[in-house]
Amino acid sequence: MPEQDLRRTPLFQLHVDLGARMVPFAGYSMPVQYTKGIIAEHNHTRNAAGLFDVSHMGQAFLHATDDDPAAVFESLLPGNIAGLAPGRQRYTLLLNDQGGIIDDLMVSRPPAGMDSRCLFLVVNAATKDRDFAHIEDRLGDRVRLERLVDRALLALQGPKAGAVLSRLDPAIGDMGFMDVARFRFRDVDCLISRSGYTGEDGFEISLPADQAPALALRLLDEEEVEPVGLGARDSLRLEAGLCLYGHDLDETTTPVEANLRFALARRRLDAADFPGAQIVLRQIEEGPKRLRVGLRLEGRAPAREGAEIVDDHGAVVGGVTSGGFGPSVGGPIAMGYVGADHAAEGTELGVVVRGKTLSARVVAMPFVPHRFHRKRV
Amino acid sequence: MDIRFTEDHEWIRVEDGVGTVGVTDYAQRQLGDVVYVEVPEVGKAFTKGDESAVVESVKAASEIYAPVSGEVTAANEGLAEEPALVNSSPMADGWFYKIRLADPSELEDLMDEAAYKDFVAGLE
Incomplete structure (x- = not known):
């Protein structure tokens, strides 16, 4: 894709100002590394805190037209979404009718105080249009998908991430892994999860696109924080054994083959009511x-x-x-x-x-x- | 001593008919952190433009092409232990191999330092 056709995240200018090398990724111009290089950025994330722009990923609220969207959404995946408490997040997989993985994604039930009759989804950048089309196609009138195209997503990852964000609000430090909470920093409405893609403690912060550069700069001002590009994001997730969709997972791969059995909820296996359930159950029974x-x-x-x-x-x-x-x-x-x-x-x-x-x-x-x-x- | 450059950002410094080959500072910046270098065996013969070495950065593998034809007379064994020399010292300690030139006139097709500087300036 020619450079001028690439999409830009709200942090594009900040990346350029920070000396990033920009590369095409999933139709976006994204920073692969900044001036210190991938290894330094990788090590900084393991030792302190790295700030990642992941605004290219797809964010959406899934509303149900009448009832809880979790029950409806479960028909597309093998996870326990109905059992997701407010303020909790889970990793799950959209499956096709052969049990192949259409995408891996994070699903959260918004915390108390927000509309708990919706789900917050974060899906991969390269697959977001296809995922959202699939959800709308399969679930039709029973859900309404609200794509959050005007929101950015920042990830702050590393052992110092909790201490850094606690300076903005001490309550952030009280969150546990896979908790989701809403915070306001100087009137900026943030939806924060304590999760990530590095194997380290860390957070992902969803916020209005126009507020993202200011928060990114505010975080980069903290001495523990350095910007980290997609190159180190890849080496960090690989060391953490985490899959990259389109590479380690695709529509011909089942959750059993991919060794992602933790994403198969007991209740769902017992009910065998998810796409490709018979194939997945047979693979569990006979071994993949x-x-x-x-x-x-x-x-x-x-x-x-x-x-x-x-x-x-x-x-x-x-x-x-x-x-x-x-x-x-x-x-x-x-x-x-x-x-x-x-x-x-x-x-x-x-x-x-x-x-x-x-x-x-x-x-x-x-x-x-x-x-x-x-x-x- | 005569140093010449290719459009693929290799350099060759020739002394007494033997050229030392490496990649330029521009190349090492484009490659990023180098984590492995595969250098050719001594005695191997190359025709100009052959794949002669491989540099692996964290992100990807890149081929290094022979800037001239000839036979490899030495390889930089130091890169096995410390591939990051390509980043820290691309024009000196990070050299890849030495090659005995089969046809010194091939150097005439390569850029001199001034021409290479202009070439890189046009890329940035």
Whole structure:
């Protein structure tokens, strides 16, 4: 897509002013890195706090025309949305009739004080138009989708994120992982979730687009905060073992194959009332033919998406779907799909890079332990 | 000593018929943090324009093309341990390999320092 046709987030000018290198991503011009570079930005997020512009992602409120939208929305996915309490968020998957993943998304029930008869959705940038069309197509008159095109989304991620945001409002520090709350900073209406895509503690802040640059600057003024681009966002999520839609997940991949069974709610499996339920249940019963695994490569050469995974006879047993250098791991890591016979932790495999087979071992994910802020109940 | 540049941002510095090859500061900035470099084996022969080395940054792999034809006489083993030399010292310690020129006249097709500066200025 030519540069001039790319869409811009409300923070475009700020990125340019900060010296970002802008690249096309999902139809937007987005910062891949700022002046310090991907590794420094990655490490800063692990050690302090990184500010990400994720305004390209799709935000919407899902309203029901008569009743609770959760019951209606559940017909498109295998999660427990009806059981989502006000002020709580959950990861879930839109599925097609074969159990393939149309997208992965975050769903929240707005907190008390807001309209709790709606759901707040955050979907992937590259798939947002298709997702929203799918929801409207399947649910028709039973729901009304309110796309929040005039809202920005900022992510503040890292072990210092809680301390930084607590300076704006001490109550933010009381939120637990996957809590959602509404805050006003100087009359700016923010919907904040304590979640993210880095494996670290962190927050995502939805706010009116025209207020986003001021809040971003306010956060960047804090000494723990540095801007972080999409390059480090990718290395952080890969180390955290989190899937990137369109790479690690697609319409031919089921939640069982993708090792996302936590997104399959017990009640929904018992009722078998979600798209592709019979296929998903059969895969659980019989075991899937292939599974998403983590790979640790020997040496330093990274394996990229598309690299073949081979067994010790050189037979192809799978492929890499995401791979690169893990700055916190200090070496090359990858995720990919392999035949179920090769998916056990510790299995020795090979990954073919430029005609050479590099030794790799199946390892547990995440590659770097998650450090979410879970409250003890 | 004569230094020449390609439009793909390789440099070659020739001394006594042997050229040292690396990438320019502009290239290392475009690549970002380099995490792995695959250098060619000594003795390998290249024709000008062949893929001669690979640089992996955090984001992606990029090919390095042979600026001239010839035979590799040395490879920078230091890059195996410290690939970030390509970022910190692209024109010196971050060199990739040395090549014995098969045809020194090929250098005439490459840019000199002034021409390369103008070329990069046109890209920015």
